[in-house]
Amino acid sequence: MRISQDGFAYKAPTSKDVATLAGVSQTTVSFVINDKNGIAPETRNRVLNAMRTLNYHPNAGARILRTSKTNIIALFAEMRSNKDANETTPYIDTIVRYAEEHGYDVILNTTAHDSKSIQRLANKTLCDAFILMDIETNDPRIPVVCQLTQPTVLIGRPRNAQGLDVVDLDARIAGRMAVDELYETNHHHIAVIGEPVSNPYSIDFEEPENMFFIHEFHMAIRQECEKLNIPYSIIPRKSPDWTGFVECADRLLKYKDDRLGIIVRQPSVAQWLLWYLKERNIQPGKDLSVIVHCSDDYAESFPTPITNISTVPREVAKTAIQLVLQRLDSESNQQHSEFKQNKIIPNRTNREILVAPSNIHRRATTVTSW
DSSP states (O other): OEEOTTSOEEOOOOHHHHHHHHTSOHHHHHHHHTTOSSOOHHHHHHHHHHHHHHTOOOOHHHHHHHHSOOOEEEEEOOOOTTSOHHHHHHHHHHHHHHHHHTTOEEEEEOSTTOHHHHHHHHHTTOOSEEEEOSOOTTOTTHHHHTTOSSOEEEESOOSOOTTOEEEEEOHHHHHHHHHHHHHHTTOSEEEEEEEEOSOTTOTTOOOOOSSHHHHHHHHHHHHHHHHHTOOEEEEEESSSSHHHHHHHHHHHTTTTTSOEEEEESOHHHHHHHHHHHHHTTOOBTTTBEEEEESOHHHHHHOSSOOEEEOOOHHHHHHHHHHHHHHHHHOOOOOOOGGGTTSEEEEETTEEEEEEOOOOOBOSSOOOOOO
16 A cells, blocks of 8 residues: 555556557566567556556566566776776766666765775665775785676776676777877977876886876886987975875976976865966966867866866776676676777776777977977
8 A cells, every 4th residue: 555645545557457558468568667578669658657657667576586686887986086087987877878778777876985885785686786996906805706696897907807807998009099199299208297206306106006007108108219219307295185285386397498398186276286286387288288188078177278088987887787787787708899899808708998098188298390
C-alpha cells in the first residue's frame, strides 16, 4: 500500500496493471524494464507511457534478487584541498550522464584511495562495476579490485594494471606538442614548472613518481627539447602551495627577456603564474609565452588568455564508461571498434587505451620568424 498526497492509502500499481494498460504481456513489460533487446520501439513506448500514467516504479530490491544486477556504477574520484575540482568535474559529469543514458546510476566516493569502501560495496553487491580515478604508479587499490567479480576500469596508468582495463591521456604526446609549439614560434628557452620536491635547489633532484602521467609528461618534454636542441629547465617547487611557487619564480623567469616559453602542467599553478606576471607587468603572449596543460573549458575561464593543450577530460571519461558498459554487456576480450581512433596497447587480458590530446589552442604564444 502507498499513501497519497491527501493522506489516503491506495494500492500501488503492479507490472500486471502496466501490461493491461499497454495491451501487452507481463513478460514484455519485464523486458522493457530490464532494457532487453527485441522489443519494437512502438511497443516499448506503449509500456513506458503506461508506466508513467500509472506512476509505476519497479522494485529495485526485487530486481536485484531476480537478476543479481543493481544498475549502479561506483565512481571513486578523490577530492582534496590541493586538487582542482574544476578539472575533476568534467570527468564526473560525463560518466554520470553517459551512464544514465544507458540505464545506470552512479554513486560517487571522494575519499582518498579508500580500499575498504571498495571492498564493502563489492561484498554487499551494492554496485555492478567500479571506475577508479587518480590512479597512482603503485596504487594500493589495484590488488583489492583485482580480486573482485565486478568489472573495474582505471582512469590513469599504474606501473602494473594486473589485468584491469586502463584509460588515460597520452601525456607523452601532450609534452611533445608543448615543446613543438614553442620551437615552431622561435623560442630560445623553455622553463617548466615542476612538482614539489624536498630539495628543489639540488642539481640532481629526483621528481616524485607517484603519478605515471606526470613522469611521462616531463620525460617527453626533456626528450623533445634535446632532439630540437632547445635549452630547457624543469624548475621544481619546495611545496605545493603559493609560497612554494613564489620561491621558484625568479629561476623560472631567468630568461624572460630572451624569448622564454613557460610550460605549466596544473591550471591552479598557472593561475598563480598569471597573478605573479601581472604584478610585474609581464604580459603573456607579448613578453613571453605560457602554455598550460588543462581542459579547454578551464583555459577559457582564465582572465588572461593562455595557450593550452587540452586534457580532453570528457573524451577520457566517455571512453572509460564505454569500457565499463561493454564489460557489463559481455566479458569478451575483443577490442571495440569505437576505440580504433585511439592507441590501444595489448597487455594480457586488459585493454590500455591512450586518448590523444586535442590540437593546441594558441592564445598566448609570442610568434616571431626565424
